Amino acid sequence: MNIGEIARRAGVSRSTVSYALSGKRPVSEDTRRRIQQVVDELGYQPSASARALANGRTSTIGLVFPPAGNHYTGMQLDFIGSVVEAAAACDYDVLLSPSGVDSDRSFQRLLGERRVDGAILMEIRLEDDRADHLARLGFPSVAIGRTAHAEDGWFVGLDHTALAAACVHHLADLGHRRIAFVNRPEQLLRSGYESAHRGLDGFTKAAAERGLTVRTYCCGDDPASGQACLERILHDDPATTGLVTLNEAALGGLYRGLAHAGRHVPRDFSVTGVVANRWAETVTPQLTAADVPAAEMGRLAVDLLVERLGRPEAPPRHHLLVPPISLRASTGPAGA
Amino acid sequence: MNIGEIARRAGVSRSTVSYALSGKRPVSEDTRRRIQQVVDELGYQPSASARALANGRTSTIGLVFPPAGNHYTGMQLDFIGSVVEAAAACDYDVLLSPSGVDSDRSFQRLLGERRVDGAILMEIRLEDDRADHLARLGFPSVAIGRTAHAEDGWFVGLDHTALAAACVHHLADLGHRRIAFVNRPEQLLRSGYESAHRGLDGFTKAAAERGLTVRTYCCGDDPASGQACLERILHDDPATTGLVTLNEAALGGLYRGLAHAGRHVPRDFSVTGVVANRWAETVTPQLTAADVPAAEMGRLAVDLLVERLGRPEAPPRHHLLVPPISLRASTGPAGA
DNA sequence: TTGAAAGCGGTACCAT
DNA sequence: ATGGTACCGCTTTCAA
Numbered sequence: 001m002n003i004g005e006i007a008r009r010a011g012v013s014r015s016t017v018s019y020a021l022s023g024k025r026p027v028s029e030d031t032r033r034r035i036q037q038v039v040d041e042l043g044y045q046p047s048a049s050a051r052a053l054a055n056g057r058t059s060t061i062g063l064v065f066p067p068a069g070n071h072y073t074g075m076q077l078d079f080i081g082s083v084v085e086a087a088a089a090c091d092y093d094v095l096l097s098p099s100g101v102d103s104d105r106s107f108q109r110l111l112g113e114r115r116v117d118g119a120i121l122m123e124i125r126l127e128d129d130r131a132d133h134l135a136r137l138g139f140p141s142v143a144i145g146r147t148a149h150a151e152d153g154w155f156v157g158l159d160h161t162a163l164a165a166a167c168v169h170h171l172a173d174l175g176h177r178r179i180a181f182v183n184r185p186e187q188l189l190r191s192g193y194e195s196a197h198r199g200l201d202g203f204t205k206a207a208a209e210r211g212l213t214v215r216t217y218c219c220g221d222d223p224a225s226g227q228a229c230l231e232r233i234l235h236d237d238p239a240t241t242g243l244v245t246l247n248e249a250a251l252g253g254l255y256r257g258l259a260h261a262g263r264h265v266p267r268d269f270s271v272t273g274v275v276a277n278r279w280a281e282t283v284t285p286q287l288t289a290a291d292v293p294a295a296e297m298g299r300l301a302v303d304l305l306v307e308r309l310g311r312p313e314a315p316p317r318h319h320l321l322v323p324p325i326s327l328r329a330s331t332g333p334a335g336a
Numbered sequence: 337m338n339i340g341e342i343a344r345r346a347g348v349s350r351s352t353v354s355y356a357l358s359g360k361r362p363v364s365e366d367t368r369r370r371i372q373q374v375v376d377e378l379g380y381q382p383s384a385s386a387r388a389l390a391n392g393r394t395s396t397i398g399l400v401f402p403p404a405g406n407h408y409t410g411m412q413l414d415f416i417g418s419v420v421e422a423a424a425a426c427d428y429d430v431l432l433s434p435s436g437v438d439s440d441r442s443f444q445r446l447l448g449e450r451r452v453d454g455a456i457l458m459e460i461r462l463e464d465d466r467a468d469h470l471a472r473l474g475f476p477s478v479a480i481g482r483t484a485h486a487e488d489g490w491f492v493g494l495d496h497t498a499l500a501a502a503c504v505h506h507l508a509d510l511g512h513r514r515i516a517f518v519n520r521p522e523q524l525l526r527s528g529y530e531s532a533h534r535g536l537d538g539f540t541k542a543a544a545e546r547g548l549t550v551r552t553y554c555c556g557d558d559p560a561s562g563q564a565c566l567e568r569i570l571h572d573d574p575a576t577t578g579l580v581t582l583n584e585a586a587l588g589g590l591y592r593g594l595a596h597a598g599r600h601v602p603r604d605f606s607v608t609g610v611v612a613n614r615w616a617e618t619v620t621p622q623l624t625a626a627d628v629p630a631a632e633m634g635r636l637a638v639d640l641l642v643e644r645l646g647r648p649e650a651p652p653r654h655h656l657l658v659p660p661i662s663l664r665a666s667t668g669p670a671g672a
Numbered sequence: 673t674t675g676a677a678a679g680c681g682g683t684a685c686c687a688t
Numbered sequence: 689a690t691g692g693t694a695c696c697g698c699t700t701t702c703a704a
Contacts (some may be wrong), residue, residue, distance in 0.1 A: 043448070045444070045445075045448030045449050046449065047389070047450050047452045048445070048449035048450060049385050049388035049389040049394065049451075050389050051449075051451065052385035053383070053386050053389050054384040058432070059579065060451075067424070068422055070420070072413060072414075072417045074528060077408060077410075077413035077416070077417070078408075080413070080416065080432075081408045081413070084432045084434050086401055087404070087440070088433075088442050091441070092463075093431050093432070093433070093442065093446075093451065094431070094432045095396070095429050095431050095432075096416075096420045096429070096430045096431075097424075097429070098420050098421055100422050104428065105424070105427070106424050107430065108381070109381075110382070110429075112379070112381030113381050113382065113383060113384035113387075114383050114384060114385065115384045115396075115429065120525055124668075125376070131628060221624075222616045222617070223618050224617070235556050249614075251618075252617070252618030252619060252620065253618075255620060256620040256622075258369065258618055276630070278558075278585075279589070281558070281559045281589075282559050282587075282588030282589075282618070282619075283588060283618075284588065284591060284592040284595055286559075286592075287660075293618065308451050
């Protein structure tokens with residue numbers, strides 16, 4: 001059933017039906033009611049494809065994130081959930097595109113076939129070909145994360161440098177002198193993954209500032225890798241008394257490694273880092289950490305994108321968040 | 337740039353371009369090459385909206401799941417991830433719809449506006465108005481989960497009754513006589529959420545069969561609720577020596593509650609249940625559990641849907657999975 | 673082997 | 689206040 005059918009039954013023209021429904025032109029109260037009645041009776045809804053073709057807008061936004069391979073981190077998934085809900089609140093649908101690079105078929109479809117009005121990019125790298133590609137095209141998009149030269153772009157990001165530094169200072173203030181850094185997998189670091197780089201950077205600088213002895217590690221995104229990583233840490237320097245991690249998926253494994261090594265948290269060993277609070281609260285003792293406000297970030301990204309879609313010439317805006325460290329139960333004075 | 341532009345530059349008609357690209361009609365090798373060259377030069381890709389309008393297919397599938405409110409469980413999110421990737425492998429895009437009931441705007445859009453060719457439904461209830469709605473319309477869909485009368489439908493599900501029963505038998509075999517059941521939140525149970533119902537059912541029947549003393553609890557989807565729930569369990573019956581849970585989000589809290597109560601797992605208390613293996617491996621000691629093969633289920637759902645889309649008259653098919661219990665480290669003999 | 677043209681289902685301009 | 693119609697960009701039938 002199409003708009004012509006409605007027009008016929010209501011005894012008016014197709015354009016009148018269109019206007020009655022969109023309100024873009026005054027329609028006499030009488031005919032409007034008649035049309036509405038037919039519409040209700042038949043449960044008519046205009047075809048999204050036809051409408052998109054006619055007015056050049058799809059009312060859909062694309063959400064681009066790398067294929068997980070094995071599994072997604074909790075943080076990624078929190079982003080997805082919050083983006084979808086925020087978009088629904090604005091009557092936008094969300095099309096998912098598992099694309100890590102701009103050559104992915106799904107990414108090409110999204111843009112080339114004009115399936116979406118704008119895009120939100122997740123898992124940003126410092127040099128990100130997807131972001132560059134979109135910028136070059138002038139395609140409306142917002143990044144969750146911050147590229148190396150993002151000052152003039154649209155994004156919502158976390159100041160990972162500051163967050164990692166804050167974790168170091170927290171441990172240093174508690175008297176820890178020998179600490180480790182547990183990063184995301186080496187492959188992500190090498191490919192220029194933003195949080196891994198900036199986090200490592202912030203950790204290293206802050207530790208140097210405080211004159212700490214440090215070791216840094218990459219670690220797979222799973223508990224088994226976390227456990228193995230912790231064993232290496234204690235093997236490499238048994239005097240280590242604390243660690244900072246960005247790797248929430250490994251967190252459970254890190255704790256398990258500590259337990260196996262007979263180190264009590266937080267009495268013998270302090271753990272902190274940057275993770276979504278869902279994970280911070282899952283482990284025992286609960287993790288003192290800079291909580292990633294994933295839900296808020298997703299919402300902000302949608303708001304930014306909707307704003308940008310509404311005013312194509314608006315100057316770039318962004319949100320750079322620095323959530324505070326939530327004191328929970330996983331850190332304590334060194335050598336207590 | 338559109339197909340007309342390509343036609344002009346290649347010196348052929350629009351239909352020839354269309355056929356050259358789709359291969360639905362023979363085109364002389366010579367013109368085909370000429371067209372392809374223009375296409376490559378200009379990076380032409382046909383508009384998805386126009387194509388959808390013309391041939392009535394969107395090459396998009398809808399993924400319907402309830403809005404999270406607070407946050408998604410790991411299992412839900414694993415489903416989403418695997419569905420998206422499986423769909424991408426078949427060159428389908430995935431449109432997300434956060435809809436718990438068939439009156440949700442987003443759900444209406446998906447169907448009414450014909451945005452998708454088919455749909456995958458998550459978080460099935462025994463009586464599910466979304467599933468009924470789709471069935472009535474004859475709209476191609478596949479459920480992840482099994483309604484009360486699903487025998488003749490398209491779905492991929494877990495035999496929660498059998499899984500919960502298996503957990504009970506596992507504990508009973510180890511000599512446990514007084515055990516508890518930690519279900520999903522009461523609101524989900526009341527609304528007829530499938531896994532909560534069938535799981536409770538399987539637990540209750542199996543426990544009766546084995547003559548066990550049981551108590552059943554509903555528990556919020558978060559660590560704090562898990563901890564509170566465990567306190568209630570030990571308060572209600574301090575002699576309880578084991579529990580079965582479907583609530584992965586509460587798992588960390590259950591463990592914490594046990595630790596606080598001074599019960600060592602698995603020496604003093606055994607824990608088991610039905611959860612995604614990511615969670616089972618995160619906690620220490622790792623959870624002996626029936627692992628929910630979320631990734632496989634998402635893939636199967638997509639396969640089923642693609643099959644159904646290809647052959648509209650195909651008879652309903654389904655997969656009812658009964659994953660085995662993975663023995664890890666959270667259960668042990670009673671009173672050891 | 674190729675072209676012309678009629679849809680697909682809307683929107684919006686130009687008339688009346 | 690309403691109607692007629694061109695157009696959005698592609699697919700597919702019909703003709704040549």
